[in-house]
Amino acid sequence: MKPILECQGLTKKYGNFFALSNLNLTLERGQIIGLLGPNGSGKTTLIKLANGLLTPTDGHIIINSMSPGVETKKIISYLPERSYLNTHMRVEDILTYYVDFYENFNLSRATAMLKDLEIDTHARLRSLSKGTKEKVQLVLVMSRDADLYILDEPIGGVDPAARDYILQTILTNYTENATVLISTHLISDIENVLDSVVFLQYGQLVLNATVDEIRSQRGKSVDALFREVFRC
Numbered sequence: 001m002k003p004i005l006e007c008q009g010l011t012k013k014y015g016n017f018f019a020l021s022n023l024n025l026t027l028e029r030g031q032i033i034g035l036l037g038p039n040g041s042g043k044t045t046l047i048k049l050a051n052g053l054l055t056p057t058d059g060h061i062i063i064n065s066m067s068p069g070v071e072t073k074k075i076i077s078y079l080p081e082r083s084y085l086n087t088h089m090r091v092e093d094i095l096t097y098y099v100d101f102y103e104n105f106n107l108s109r110a111t112a113m114l115k116d117l118e119i120d121t122h123a124r125l126r127s128l129s130k131g132t133k134e135k136v137q138l139v140l141v142m143s144r145d146a147d148l149y150i151l152d153e154p155i156g157g158v159d160p161a162a163r164d165y166i167l168q169t170i171l172t173n174y175t176e177n178a179t180v181l182i183s184t185h186l187i188s189d190i191e192n193v194l195d196s197v198v199f200l201q202y203g204q205l206v207l208n209a210t211v212d213e214i215r216s217q218r219g220k221s222v223d224a225l226f227r228e229v230f231r232c
């Protein structure tokens with residue numbers, strides 16, 4: 001099966017600054033991958049390139065054998081770092097909007113998850129707490145039957161107990177053979193659901209390894225390895 005995402009010599013400059021530099025990376029299907037790195041290492045830049053929101057300065061990024069564009073947006077479900085939803089809307093109206101907008105939106109899955117999370121679908125988004133808004137957005141994104149889910153800092157505002165539910169239920173209840181790419185600093189919370197990790201630093205690839213390899217060969221958790229590699 002073709003990889004879901006491939007980068008070859010991917011470079012992105014902002015002016016003279018290299019946010020990503022000659023990145024070569026392949027993401028296989030059916031995996032949950034952590035995109036990890038210190039602040040400013042290029043995670044969001046890579047995510048925006050994958051979603052066609054930025055264009056490469058050099059090199060290529062290919063999604064399911066296509067350049068980012070209209071066709072790849074159909075198969076990527078993307079949670080950006082900042083909300084794009086109209087906060088005046090009620091949750092139930094946003095659901096209707098998603099049903100209209102995305103052919104691959106699974107309303108029954110979304111409704112079941114919102115019920116489990118005890119989120120009132122009559123509520124307007126602006127009346128919900130920060131963490132609850134994040135849950136709603138994550139439910140919306142994970143309820144599409146996508147090939148690639150890209151989540152940029154998905155659970156920063158969610159309390160630790162709800163994080164467990166979200167990680168166990170939402171992130172594992174998605175389309176079979178789909179890939180989930182998660183950028184986060186909450187490594188210890190998330191590492192148990194990850195299959196592999198990609199470490200970025202100064203826009204370059206520092207490590208691309210499975211979580212099992214890190215644990216068995218280095219005898220460390222991903223969180224411990226991250227702290228060691230990126231010690232200030």
Ligand SMILES: Nc1ncnc2c1ncn2[C@@H]1O[C@H](COP(=O)(O)OP(=O)(O)OP(=O)(O)O)[C@@H](O)[C@H]1O
Binds near residue numbers: 038039040041042045
């Ligand atoms: N529009 C822009 N113009 C100029 N520089 C930018 C722009 N966007 C990002 N950068 C710079 O590019 C580098 C990579 O930024 P990016 O947002 O990709 O990092 P990140 O790994 O997602 O960081 P964080 O963990 O803090 O979210 C940073 O040094 C940032 O200041």
